[in-house]
Amino acid sequence: MKMLLLVACMIATVVLTGCNEESCDGRVQVQDKVKSDNLGGNIITRPFVAAGSGMLGHGIEITDVKQTRNEAGLLEVSVIGFNKAYNPNRFEYYTEWLDESGAVIESATDNWMPFSVNARSNFSFKVVSKSPNAVDFRINTRKNRKVK
Amino acid sequence: MKTIFTLVVFSILFVLTGCVQETKNIDMTNDNAKAVLALDYRDFDQAATEMVQSLLSSGKLAKPEGGQYVLTTGVITNDTMQRIDTDLLTAKIEEDITNSGQVVMTSAIGGKDSNRDSMVNDLRDVRDSAKGEEFQQDTLPNKGTLIAPDLSLSGKIYQRNLSYDKKTQQVEYYFQLKITDLKSGLRFWQKEVLIGKRGSNKAVAW
Numbered sequence: 001m002k003m004l005l006l007v008a009c010m011i012a013t014v015v016l017t018g019c020n021e022e023s024c025d026g027r028v029q030v031q032d033k034v035k036s037d038n039l040g041g042n043i044i045t046r047p048f049v050a051a052g053s054g055m056l057g058h059g060i061e062i063t064d065v066k067q068t069r070n071e072a073g074l075l076e077v078s079v080i081g082f083n084k085a086y087n088p089n090r091f092e093y094y095t096e097w098l099d100e101s102g103a104v105i106e107s108a109t110d111n112w113m114p115f116s117v118n119a120r121s122n123f124s125f126k127v128v129s130k131s132p133n134a135v136d137f138r139i140n141t142r143k144n145r146k147v148k
Numbered sequence: 149m150k151t152i153f154t155l156v157v158f159s160i161l162f163v164l165t166g167c168v169q170e171t172k173n174i175d176m177t178n179d180n181a182k183a184v185l186a187l188d189y190r191d192f193d194q195a196a197t198e199m200v201q202s203l204l205s206s207g208k209l210a211k212p213e214g215g216q217y218v219l220t221t222g223v224i225t226n227d228t229m230q231r232i233d234t235d236l237l238t239a240k241i242e243e244d245i246t247n248s249g250q251v252v253m254t255s256a257i258g259g260k261d262s263n264r265d266s267m268v269n270d271l272r273d274v275r276d277s278a279k280g281e282e283f284q285q286d287t288l289p290n291k292g293t294l295i296a297p298d299l300s301l302s303g304k305i306y307q308r309n310l311s312y313d314k315k316t317q318q319v320e321y322y323f324q325l326k327i328t329d330l331k332s333g334l335r336f337w338q339k340e341v342l343i344g345k346r347g348s349n350k351a352v353a354w
Binding site (some may be wrong): 114 | 244249
């Protein structure tokens with residue numbers, strides 16, 4: 001009986017993980033335990049939903065990348081995305097700036113930068129090139145294992 | 149008996165040499181090692197990167213009438229329990245903002261010895277002494293040739309230790325930097341980067 005209940009919960013989780021209650025305006029994020037209870041926020045079902053989300057391998061999704069050049073002639077890149085997981089996602093990103101010939105422009109502060117996103121939340125971060133010669137970029141990500 | 153003793157000593161030495169922790173170089177680009185309670189190079193890298201990103205995206209270094217600002221590094225106070233050379237933070241920032249083409253650093257004046265090149269003044273002392281006559285006069289700097297800085301970078305690194313629970317301590321590091329216009333005294337830009345750590349009470353944060 002216990003096993004059946006567990007399986008039923010898992011199935012419900014898999015079906016309903018994508019059906020979270022949406023805000024009427026995507027710019028306003030209402031987290032679980034603040035908004036009305038749903039499967040993802042309910043104290044009993046939440047562990048199953050989180051486990052289901054983990055099983056499905058939910059992670060971050062990049063929804064938009066905006067590129068502009070600021071007054072000083074430096075390239076600015078805004079990365080906008082959404083964390084589909086029911087757990088906070090802690091990751092690091094690394095930016096490489098490329099010149100016209102496609103070569104990497106090295107700088108003293110080239111390193112992995114930590115970033116944290118709440119569960120089921122929008123996020124954005126901005127990076128600025130350190131040289132006006134930058135015309136393109138590459139951003140890589142990895143799991144942040146230093147933070148808990 | 150002697151032979152047995154020698155064999156035992158050699159055996160112990162052989163076993164123990166295998167237990168010595170092997171020294172390895174750190175992969176500075178992909179270092180996934182555990183965090184430490186004190187400040188390590190990754191914390192300085194993170195703080196410097198956030199500072200540079202904030203400074204360059206603020207647009208405050210872009211001179212309205214064109215050209216470049218002359219920047220000096222003033223005093224950065226180490227208000228932590230650790231022995232820190234504040235150049236670990238500022239050297240990276242200076243390098244990146246210089247490469248951005250928006251500022252020129254000066255070595256004529258600075259908050260500490262490492263920010264100044266003593267040869268700037270030494271050469272002028274030589275010019276004004278009897279030794280100056282030994283040099284070709286047109287190779288010596290004229291009076292009034294040094295350029296005064298427009299801006300100064302200053303700040304502090306501050307440490308706060310808190311008791312989190314019986315077994316855990318919390319250490320907060322505040323990196324605070326500001327840029328001041330030396331003519332008007334007005335503050336152009338400022339930024340604080342906070343790095344927090346929690347660890348065992350037995351660990352020492354200095």
